[in-house]
Amino acid sequence: MTEIAKLTVEEAKAEHERLAKIIRDHDEAYYAEDAPVISDAEYDALRKDLLAIEARFPELITEESPSQNVGIAPSKGFRKVKHRVPMLSLDNAFDNEELREFEGRVRRFLGLAPTEEVAFFAEPKIDGLSASLRYDKGKFVQGATRGDGQEGEDITANLRGVTDLPLTLKGEKASPPDVFEIRGEVYMSKSDFLALNAAQSDSGGKIFANPRNAAAGSLRQLDASITASRKLRFFAYAWGEAAELPGASQSEVLAAFSDWGFTVNPLSKVCVNMEEAIDAYRKIEELRASLDYDIDGVVFKVNRLDWQERLGFVSRSPRWAIAHKFPAERASTVIEDIEIQVGRTGALTPVARLHPVTVGGVVVSNATLHNEDEILRKDIRIGDTVIVQRAGDVIPQVVEVVLDKRPEGSTPYVFPDHCPVCGSHAVKELNETTGKEDAVRRCTGGLICRAQAVERLKHFVSRNAFDIEGLGTKLIEAFYEDGLIRAPADIFTLEKRDSAPGNLTRIKNREGFGEKATQNLFDAINERREITLDRFIYALGVRHIGQGNARLLARSYLTLDALRSSLGATGEAGGAAYADLLEIDGIGPAVADAITEFFREELNQQLLDDLLSEITVTDFTRPAEDSSVAGKTVVFTGTLELMTRQEMKAKAEGLGAKVSGSISAKTDYLVAGANAGSKLKKASELGVTVLNEQEWLDLIGGG
Ligand code: IVH
Numbered sequence: 001m002t003e004i005a006k007l008t009v010e011e012a013k014a015e016h017e018r019l020a021k022i023i024r025d026h027d028e029a030y031y032a033e034d035a036p037v038i039s040d041a042e043y044d045a046l047r048k049d050l051l052a053i054e055a056r057f058p059e060l061i062t063e064e065s066p067s068q069n070v071g072i073a074p075s076k077g078f079r080k081v082k083h084r085v086p087m088l089s090l091d092n093a094f095d096n097e098e099l100r101e102f103e104g105r106v107r108r109f110l111g112l113a114p115t116e117e118v119a120f121f122a123e124p125k126i127d128g129l130s131a132s133l134r135y136d137k138g139k140f141v142q143g144a145t146r147g148d149g150q151e152g153e154d155i156t157a158n159l160r161g162v163t164d165l166p167l168t169l170k171g172e173k174a175s176p177p178d179v180f181e182i183r184g185e186v187y188m189s190k191s192d193f194l195a196l197n198a199a200q201s202d203s204g205g206k207i208f209a210n211p212r213n214a215a216a217g218s219l220r221q222l223d224a225s226i227t228a229s230r231k232l233r234f235f236a237y238a239w240g241e242a243a244e245l246p247g248a249s250q251s252e253v254l255a256a257f258s259d260w261g262f263t264v265n266p267l268s269k270v271c272v273n274m275e276e277a278i279d280a281y282r283k284i285e286e287l288r289a290s291l292d293y294d295i296d297g298v299v300f301k302v303n304r305l306d307w308q309e310r311l312g313f314v315s316r317s318p319r320w321a322i323a324h325k326f327p328a329e330r331a332s333t334v335i336e337d338i339e340i341q342v343g344r345t346g347a348l349t350p351v352a353r354l355h356p357v358t359v360g361g362v363v364v365s366n367a368t369l370h371n372e373d374e375i376l377r378k379d380i381r382i383g384d385t386v387i388v389q390r391a392g393d394v395i396p397q398v399v400e401v402v403l404d405k406r407p408e409g410s411t412p413y414v415f416p417d418h419c420p421v422c423g424s425h426a427v428k429e430l431n432e433t434t435g436k437e438d439a440v441r442r443c444t445g446g447l448i449c450r451a452q453a454v455e456r457l458k459h460f461v462s463r464n465a466f467d468i469e470g471l472g473t474k475l476i477e478a479f480y481e482d483g484l485i486r487a488p489a490d491i492f493t494l495e496k497r498d499s500a501p502g503n504l505t506r507i508k509n510r511e512g513f514g515e516k517a518t519q520n521l522f523d524a525i526n527e528r529r530e531i532t533l534d535r536f537i538y539a540l541g542v543r544h545i546g547q548g549n550a551r552l553l554a555r556s557y558l559t560l561d562a563l564r565s566s567l568g569a570t571g572e573a574g575g576a577a578y579a580d581l582l583e584i585d586g587i588g589p590a591v592a593d594a595i596t597e598f599f600r601e602e603l604n605q606q607l608l609d610d611l612l613s614e615i616t617v618t619d620f621t622r623p624a625e626d627s628s629v630a631g632k633t634v635v636f637t638g639t640l641e642l643m644t645r646q647e648m649k650a651k652a653e654g655l656g657a658k659v660s661g662s663i664s665a666k667t668d669y670l671v672a673g674a675n676a677g678s679k680l681k682k683a684s685e686l687g688v689t690v691l692n693e694q695e696w697l698d699l700i701g702g703g
Contacts, residue, residue, distance in 0.1 A: 007053070009588055009590075010434065010588070010589065010590045011439070012057045013057070013060060013588060013591070014590065015049075015439075016050065016053045016054070016060045016065075017546050019046055019049055019066075020050065020064075020065055020546060021546070023043070023046050023050060023066040024066060026038055026046070027066065030043075038397075039328060039390030039396050040296065040325070040328075040390075041327075042390065042397045044092055045397070047067075047092075048092070050065070051067055054067055059585075059588070062546070062547070062551070062552070062586065064464075064547035064548040064551070065548060067315050067316060077153075078145075080147075080151050081142065081144040081151065081152050082150065082151050083147075083149070083240060084181070085241050086149050086150055087130060087149050087152065087183065088317050088318060089317050090125075090318070090321055091317045091323070092297075092322070092323050093322050093324045094324075094325070095324075099274060099278060099281075099300065099322065099324060102322045103118060103274045105319070108644065108646065109310075109319060109646050109647055110307060110647075111643075111647075117272060117273050118273065118274070118307075119271065119273065119304070120270075120273075120276075120277040120302060120303060121250040121268065121269070121270055121300070121302075121303045122269055122270075122277050122281065122300055123237055123267070123298070124265050124267050124268070124284055124297075124299075125295055125296050125298055125325070126187050126265070126293065126294075127211070127212050127294040127295060128185040128187030128188070128211075128235075128293075129145065129146070129186050129219060130186075131143055131144065131146070131155070131159060131183070131185070131219075131234070132181050132182070132240050133159065133181065133183070134240075135169055135176065135180045135182065136178070136179060138171070139167070139169075140159075140165070140166070140168070141156075142156050143155055143156045145219070149316065157224035158219055158220075158221065158227040158228075161227050161228025161232070162232045162233065162234050163231065163232065164233050164262065165234050165262075166260065169260040169261055170260055170261045171260055172259055173256070173259045174246060174256065177242060179242065180239065180241075180243065181239055181241045181242065182239055182257065183237070183238040183239055183240055184235050184238065185235050185237065186215055186232050187215050187232070187233055187234075188211045188218065188231065188233070189211070189292045189293050190292050192231040193208065193211035210294070211293070211294050212294060214230075219232065233263070233293075234262070234263065235263055235264065235265045236254070236262035236264055237265070237268075237299075239253065245305065247305070248304070248306070249303045249304055249305055250301050250302075250303045250305065251268075251303055253305070254268065267284055267287065270303055280298065281298045284298050285326060288326065296326060297323050297326050299321060299323045300323075300324065302321070308320040312650060312651075312654070319650075328389045328390055329359050329389070330359065330387055330389045330399065331358070331359040331388055332402060333354050333355045333385070333388055334354070335352045335353070335380065335381070335384050335398075336353045336354065336355055336382070337353040338350050338351070338413060339353060340416060341451075342419060342421050342449065342452060344455035344458075345442065345541075345543040346444070346446070346449065347371075347440045347441075348371075348420075348441045348442065348443065349371065350368075350371070350375060351366055351367070351369065352366060352368075352386075352398060354366055354386075354388065357388065359388060359389070359390045359396055364388065364390060364396050367388060367397055369398065371439050371440050372428075372439070372440075375413055376415075378400065378401060379412060380401055381410050381411065382413060383406075383410055384402070385401070385405035386399070386400065386401050387399045387400050387401075419445055419449055419451070421449055421450055422448060422449035422450060422452075423445075424443050424444045424445030424448070426443050427444060428440070428442075450480070454476060455541075457488065457491075458473050458476050459539070460488050460491075460539050460540075461476065464538060464547055465538055465539035465541075466491075466531060466539050468491070468524050469524045470517075470524045484507075487607060488607065489610035489611045489614055492525060492611075492615060494522070495525065495526070498518075498522075528615075529615045529616065530617075531615060531617055532617075532618050533559065533560055533617055533618065534547075534551045534554035534555075534620055535550070536560065536617045537550035537553050542595055543594045544590050544595075545591065545594065545595060548586075552584055552585075552586050553587070558619055558620050559620075563599075564599065564608070566580065567581075567595065567596055567599035567600075578592055578596055581595065581596070628655075628700065629652065629655050629669075629699065629700055630655060630657065632669060633659075633660050633666055633667050633668050633669075634657050634658070634659055634667070634668060634671060635663055635670050635671070635679060635683075636648055636673070637670060637671070637673065637676045637679040637680060638673030638676030638677070638680070639673045639675055640671075641673060641674065643693075648671070648696075651700065655700055662679075663682045663683050663686065663688060667683065668688070669688070669689050669690075669699075670683040670688050670689070670690045671691050671692070671696040672691070673692075673693055
């Protein structure tokens, strides 16, 4: 954390990109493959770092940042369901202090008087899978997974077999509204989990790591009768689209859920203030081990729904709720080796191979050590006994070295200064603006480095880039090894070369292939001969160019020709094309350097030419903007009386407006409250439209 406070803009950008990538990979492992590779605690720590960077450098927040998304898109096999109300996630607090800060934020946002108490509804955080259940006139009509929060999978048939899921709603006190989406957690009890694993073991079936994975695996069965045989349960704790709400507080609505026939967790309770909520956390934590289901923390929700409504959401999570996770579990083990992995941009990432150890019921055998500085800082050595930590799921982080157990004659780990894959020099680049060294050491081999070349190809075909189904990481490695695919264009000439007369090494003759699989692969490749500009830029895998920056570039250049001709010839730092780049809101020098460097490189121009003789890149089209203030820049000044400034700002941003702190010729509106001063004067000088609070609320159609 302290380190983030010291980062320069450049470093922050690089670190942000690195974290975002790691988080996305883990999201994929967790949500798409039900096979997490790091612990929840480590995952949360990554997210926390990312958010801390974004808090300091808001310009790094792009639509594609993991902070703006929850989980990942649905996998194949189930029909997709668009959530009418997004399914969001929760912010985390790590200690009581952060819970009090949460209360402080709520109070400030709502502008509450110090004498006013905020009641919280405390609920155990169930370690399962969230689901949304749609009821039409009291009948269960559709059920979906969370997916990426916007779109999930239709698992209606599977959900019908879940215990505690009423197919028809009761309603002894009041009948349920016509349309109502119930949300909650599908889980498996610990005893059912143990029984399932015992049965699986007898029949030679799959053994699950924990109840959550067992629930996920059971719910994702294409054969719903298997799901039904697995004893899944459901706790209701939230809602989506609702024709009408059966209460004015969280507790009242959940009481109605019980009345309709759902199970609401019996440990949930209203706490009159934060101190009582903190006490509820302690009590639930004490009960944790005795419960027959896994919980991984306690969720606190502002009880009053009118306040929830006003607080609204910030990116992926509501402002009115927070989760306090239980502390992670720890164990000690020995580092048997440190291996260095080389990534797409040449970054050398150290990975600790651990003597396998069971932490909280899961065997772990490796952990990322992040980078060279991290190893230095903790003085981690091969042979060291270390404390590793994990929470809910799988792999741990190295917390500290147990110095007492350090073997005699041990020497500090020497980070390689050559790439372990291609032997090129591996260097820490000097940051031109700060004059400081990068934390990450990089291989200078570029495309001559097999690791970089292969990683770039993997990136090129990955889901958010060319998205070539069936051409996964294993195949890219094998095809690279055999010289079938060495550059991106080779992917698109594969079929032609494969069917050339005289070719003796046909793909269909490879192990695991055959006519059909080979044809499927070629079809999948051919389906992707057309790509949008933003995806294409992202696919190139230029350092610092994630999806967000790729979209920014596409939006501003519109065509690949424009981008190439602008950057190809004159793209030097200091040149006009370079200055244009920096004009793009959100593009800083690190990105500008990386992209100009890429386009100036002869080899890359060749790579593009080769590729463009095989594929078509379509021009970028701007998405339709629907709100009256989308894309407009607004400044708030003076004392606002109808809402707190924070609430005003959040509302405006939610509608796609940009909120700025200062007036310029680019400002569209100045919203002036009482006693507005110099900004009002400047706005009138510049001819900026000035509105009072009410006029602004009328303009945005709310308030
Ligand atoms: S409320 C808009 N309450 O935790 C708020 N979530 O980290 C939505 N979860 O996606 C969530 N128990 O899968 C809420 N009592 C509870 C919960 C709970 C478990 C899960 C849920 C959510 C995730 C967020």
